[in-house]
Amino acid sequence: MAVVGISFGSATSGKGFDVAATVTSIMTNMRAPETAWATQTTALTAQDAALSSLGTDMSALSTALATLTAFDGAFSQKQGAVSDTSAVALTNATTDASAGMHTLTVQNLANSSQVHSSAIPSGLTLGGSFTLQIGSGASKTITLDATNNSVAGLAAAINNLNEGVSATVITDSTGSRLSLTGPSGAENELTIDASGLTDSGGNSVSMTETQAAADAQYTLDGIPLTSSSNTISTALNGVTFQLLGTTSRAVTMQIANDTSTISSALASFVSAFNTLATALAGQEAKNSTGAAEPLFGDQTLSLIQSQISTALAFATGNTGKSSNLAQLGITVGTGGQLSLDSSALSTALSTNFAGVSNFFQNVGDFGQNLTTVLNGLGNSGNGALALRSAQNTSQEKTLADNKTNLETRLATYQTQLTSELNSANEVLQSIPSRLSEIDQIFAAITGYKSS
Structure with missing residues (x-):
């Protein structure tokens, strides 16, 4: 630690010294450890x-x-291809799928039952009741009233049953027809009872089936299978494929690892x-x-x-x-x-x-x-980098605490030091007047003035 000197010239000059500069010099000297700490922190x-x-x-x-x-x-990802994309589409192969080659023939596609009504002339309303049944399920009856006695109103009432039947209205010059399409698969054949349904012209409304519900029939790796849907997701684990058309020869379907x-x-x-x-x-x-x-x-x-x-x-x-x-x-x-x-x-x-x-x-x-x-x-966790970082954090905290503690002590010391140096400076500055007083006393006693 460097030595701090006080410059005040002759002791009898009465000039004293610069207290603030002296205190600053002393405090700078006492803060010397902070320079090393700052270097370490950096x-x-x-x-x-x-x-x-x-x-x-x-x-x-x-x-x-x-x-x-x-x-x-990455090693679980799969990709696939089929030899005839007009007959079969490979839509998904998940990580559960196994790589391999499969053969597929399609005899029949799955169909939905489709039914339409006779034409209802424009401007006429409907009356009576309409009963709908899907396969062996419970029948649903709709009674026509002022809220649903139009062809569009009946179609909306059927859709609101949420039974999986889609009802639409098809219109031409002869009038409007109610068109129904049920879910695909033989078990979802539509049964319609419109015997009590008439129009406001007194005509009975008849229903005609244009397509019967049917299951898809296909052969996968030599095994004959059926499906109520043309989208097959359960035959091969992790694989989903779509039947698009019948085949005259086997289609190959390749499931491969996605290299x-x-x-x-x-x-x-x-x-x-x-x-x-x-x-x-x-x-x-x-x-x-x-x-x-x-x-x-x-x-x-x-x-x-x-x-x-x-x-x-x-x-x-x-x-x-x-x-x-x-x-x-x-x-x-x-x-x-x-x-x-x-x-x-x-x-x-x-x-x-x-x-x-x-x-x-x-x-x-x-x-x-x-x-x-x-x-x-x-x-x-306890990784080497984590522990090394924690070690630095601990050292940085110690250095910061050292600086805080030193500054706390120095603040008190600076106040005390300033007070003491001010007192000493006052003494130095008062020496000429004290000497003058002594001269006057000496002259009064002896009759001589000091040189």
């Missing part, structure tokens, strides 16, 4: 930013890896890994001014690099599994960067799909092992 803040950035990169890598390790992720999604997911994994590797290597260097990066030589940095490097070298010799990244076309290059050979990956997926999938998804294999490693190194 370094810790820079480390915080670097740790946060590494945490973000590691989180992105974990997310990319999760797409490959999750059982409903394009897997390739994209692996490319994202490689990119995320390289971003983290670049960031880790960057912390081992110096910046453009020659100063070391915030985490240069940090043990946490070394731990992360060591564990990730070990995870990359991880391999299994179990039957049916890929043994290392190289078999997937992923190689480790200079600086720990990964590169992906799309051709080699395509070959691996086509020749050993189960092995590639197991490599990422089986317990104890590469994907699950790397997941465990990243969880132990990340910025959440």
Whole structure:
């Protein structure tokens, strides 16, 4: 700590000294530890930013890896195709679907029962009652009154039954007809009783069926099947297909693993890994001014690099599994960067799909092992980055508390010091007058003046 001097010239000059400047000089001297604390805080803040950035990169890598390790992720995605899209449309293949080839022939499509009434001349109203029954279900009777005694009113009343029957009105020059379409499937045949229905001209209204309800009849992989709907979602687990027309020969339907999604997911994994590797290597260097990066030589940095490097070298010799990244076309290059050979990956997926999938998804294999490693190194829970950040936070709090406590003590001391120096200054400034008084007393006693 530097020595602070007080300049007041001759003791008998009466000039005294600059109290404010002296106090400022002393307090600056006593605040010297804060300079070191500020330097430490600046370094810790820079480390915080670097740790946060590494945490973000590691989180992105974990997310990319999760797409490959999750059982409903990239390896579960399916795609499909049919040989005759005019007869069959493959509308969905979920993660539950199994890859494979299927044959399909369609003998009949499912139909809905369609019924229409005789023409009701324009301007006439309806009277009586109308009874509707779907298959073996309960019959529903509509009694015509002033609220529904038009063709449109009866159609609305039928729709309001919410029985699955669609009622519309078709109009031409002869009048309006009530048209009904029921649900598809043989069990949904419409039964209509309009015997009590007449128009205001005294004419009976008759009903005519133009299409009977029927089930779809098709053969899947040699097994004859039926369906009340042309949309089939229960025949193959996870697969939905639409029957569009009858066939004269078998249609092939292929359900395959979506290798394009897997390739994209692996490319994202490689990119995320390289971003983290670049960031880790960057912390081992110096910046453009020659100063070391915030985490240069940090043990946490070394731990992360060591564990990730070990995870990359991880391999299994179990039957049916890929043994290392190289078999997937992923190689480790200079600086720990990964590169992906799309051709080699395509070959691996086509020749050993189960092995590639197991490599990422089986317990104890590469994907699950790397997941465990990243969880132990990340910025959440007890991850290495999280603990390292918590350590910085604790140190920053200690430094901030040290400064607060010192400032509290210095505030009291500054007040006391200012008071004492003011008193001393008053004494110095009063010396000439005190000496003058002594001279006067001496002269009065002796008759001489002091020189």
